[in-house]
Amino acid sequence: MPILKKLEELSDNMKQYLLLNVELVKLEAVKQLSAVGSTLLSSLLVGISVFLFVFTLSIGLGFYLSALFGDTYSGFAIIAAFYLLLSLTLLIGKKKLLGNRMRNTIIRKLLEDKE
Secondary structure (H helix, E strand, O other): OHHHHHHHHHHHHHHHHHHHHHHHHHHHHHHHHHHHHHHHHHHHHHHHHHHHHHHHHHHHHHHHHHHHHOOOOHHHHHHHHHHHHHHHHHHHOHHHHHHHHHHHHHHHHHHOOOO
């Protein structure tokens, strides 16, 4: 009889151990995902701020160049051409310039050592 009781106790301990391990894995996954999520959110907020700054600066520069050239459209046309060239450059080299860097950042954040 005592052996049967010890086996039951061992079985209960194993079940509890497995449940705790599953809970630990869940908590670590939540920790890693929250770290990645917070990084992405902060990057998004910085990106929006930079976008608004560049947008406002572009409008001001467009007005300045238009006044410099003496008409209402050439300054904005120059700014638009600059953004077209920038967009084409990013489109051609997007995988090399952006894709690998973003992927590596996310992987690094997911796999970083526990503190």
